[in-house]
Amino acid sequence: MSFLKKIFSKEKKETLDKGLEKSKSSFFDKLNKAVAGKSSVDDDVLDMLEEVLVSSDVGVTTTLKVIARIEARVAKDKYVGTNELNAILREEIAGLLSEIDGGNATDFEVPKHDSGSHVIMVVGVNGVGKTTTIGKLANQFKNQGLHVVLGAADTFRAAAIDQLQIWADRTDVPLIRQDMGSDPASVAFDTLQSGVQQKADVIIIDTAGRLHNKVNLMNELTKIKRVMQKVIIDAPHDVLLVLDGSTGQNAFEQAKQFTAATEVSSLAVTKLDGTAKGGVVIGISDQFQIPVKYIGVGEGIDDLQVFNKFEFVDSFFK
Numbered sequence: 217m218s219f220l221k222k223i224f225s226k227e228k229k230e231t232l233d234k235g236l237e238k239s240k241s242s243f244f245d246k247l248n249k250a251v252a253g254k255s256s257v258d259d260d261v262l263d264m265l266e267e268v269l270v271s272s273d274v275g276v277t278t279t280l281k282v283i284a285r286i287e288a289r290v291a292k293d294k295y296v297g298t299n300e301l302n303a304i305l306r307e308e309i310a311g312l313l314s315e316i317d318g319g320n321a322t323d324f325e326v327p328k329h330d331s332g333s334h335v336i337m338v339v340g341v342n343g344v345g346k347t348t349t350i351g352k353l354a355n356q357f358k359n360q361g362l363h364v365v366l367g368a369a370d371t372f373r374a375a376a377i378d379q380l381q382i383w384a385d386r387t388d389v390p391l392i393r394q395d396m397g398s399d400p401a402s403v404a405f406d407t408l409q410s411g412v413q414q415k416a417d418v419i420i421i422d423t424a425g426r427l428h429n430k431v432n433l434m435n436e437l438t439k440i441k442r443v444m445q446k447v448i449i450d451a452p453h454d455v456l457l458v459l460d461g462s463t464g465q466n467a468f469e470q471a472k473q474f475t476a477a478t479e480v481s482s483l484a485v486t487k488l489d490g491t492a493k494g495g496v497v498i499g500i501s502d503q504f505q506i507p508v509k510y511i512g513v514g515e516g517i518d519d520l521q522v523f524n525k526f527e528f529v530d531s532f533f534k
Contacts, residue, residue, distance in 0.1 A: 228521060232531045235513025239494025240532055243272050244302075251298040257290050261298060265305075272492075273464040275499030281312060306533035309498060313525040316501055321509075321522040324356045326418055327453065333365075333416045335408065335444065335451040339437065339474055340458035342425035345486035345512060347376060349458050350420050351383025352520035353510070358387055362417035367407025368393040369400040369440060372424040380422055386517075390414070400424060400436060401443040408447035421452070434477040456509065458484045459500070462491035471504055486512035489519070494532060501525065 250264035262283055269279040285308040290296045296304065326334045336353075340346045354364045366384050370376035374396040384391035392407040404421050411419040423440065426433060444451040457480045459467040467485070474480055483506055488494050501508050508523040 229527065229531070231519060232513055232521060232527060233534065235489040235511075235519070236494050236528075236531050238490070238492045239272070239488065240534065242492035243268065243495065243532070246271060247301070251301065254298050257286070257296040257298060257301055257304075261301075262287060262290075265301070269495065272495035273499065274495040275465070275468060275503055278312070278499040278502040281502065282309060285312065302533055306529055309533075310526055310529045313498065313501055313529065316505060316525070317507055320524060320526075324353075324360060324522055326357065326360075326362060329450065329453060331448045331450050333408075333411045333419045333448065334453050335411075335419045335421070335448055336454045336456055337404075337421045337423060337437075337440065337444075337452035338456045338458060339423050339478065339480070340425055341470055342373070342376075344425070344458050344460040344463075344470075346425060346458045347379045347383065347422065349456075349484050349486060349510065349512065349520060350380065350422055351387060352512075352517055353420060354383065354389050354418075355387045355517050356520065357418050358389060363414060364389045364418045364420065365407060365411040365414060365416040366391045367403055367419065367421040369403040369407070370422045370424045371396055371398045371400050371403060372426060376422065376424075401440045404440045405443045405447060408444050408451060412447060419451075437478045454509075455479055455481045456484055457482070457506075458486060461485045461488045461493055461496050461512075464491075464493040464496055467496050467500065468503070471500060471506075475504060475506070480506055482507050482509040484508070484510040484512070484520075485523075488512060489514045497523070497528065498532075 246268040250268050251261055254261050266279055266283050270276055289304055338346055338350055357364050366389055368377045368380045368391060377393050381391055392410050394403050407421060457474050459470055485497050485508055488511055497508060510520055511523045512520050
């Protein structure tokens with residue numbers, strides 16, 4: 217189908233293919249067992265396919281949508297052989313994802329704003345790869361010749377500030393920080409002031425990864441936003457939720473919690489290279505109708521990629 221045409225560079229595509237290898241192998245092992253001895257896609261095959269998709273962390277809601285699309289396809293085409301199932305799956309999942317806004321980018325993009333700098337507020341629980349994602353984002357933006365400023369507003373943990381400092385040093389971008397226990401909103405305010413003074417193209421603010429009390433989290437993030445808007449009236453321009461893809465269904469739960477606590481505008485799904493749970497990206501994209509903007513497909517500094525849903529599906533079902 218036309219929307220599966222290759223648009224990534226060869227190097228990026230190879231990295232994506234490699235990063236999804238565990239997910240792909242696990243999925244096809246299950247699929248091959250499910251259709252063994254079957255020649256056509258009948259009700260039994262569809263039931264088994266449903267189990268395969270759910271066990272591959274695509275999620276129940278999205279799985280039912282995919283099954284419905286394939287049932288319609290089988291009814292229309294009258295006879296569909298199991299040898300065609302992979303191609304049909306690829307086309308129908310790509311078709312489902314094509315109905316979701318976002319996820320079509322081929323490179324890191326920064327919108328222009330009348331107010332100046334593009335401000336990204338990054339949220340997510342501890343351990344999902346939030347700090348690493350911020351560092352890799354800073355590196356990608358800097359490689360495009362953009363001026364980046366980081367803000368260490370996760371003041372709850374000293375380790376969070378120190379880890380972000382390591383990434384700031386590694387990517388050679390300025391970090392605005394205060395002592396552990398400082399007011400996160402104060403750090404965000406200072407970061408935006410500094411970014412405006414430096415005429416930064418991108419300002420990235422880290423925030424605390426606590427989720428034990430959703431009300432406190434909501435209040436804290438709301439306060440950070442309000443204080444930032446004293447400097448840049450429409451900040452933040454993007455609230456990026458980082459999720460650990462290797463946690464599978466737990467990533468769905470984190471997405472539910474954070475989208476209830478604040479207005480999340482985009483997602484980054486990390487650690488896909490070390491897991492067989494890559495199907496979670498398909499489910500999260502569909503279920504939350506929030507664009508997945510970035511995916512982590514390796515440990516290298518350049519292994520954070522913009523998420524392109526058609527390239528992702530092509531690699532997953534290759």
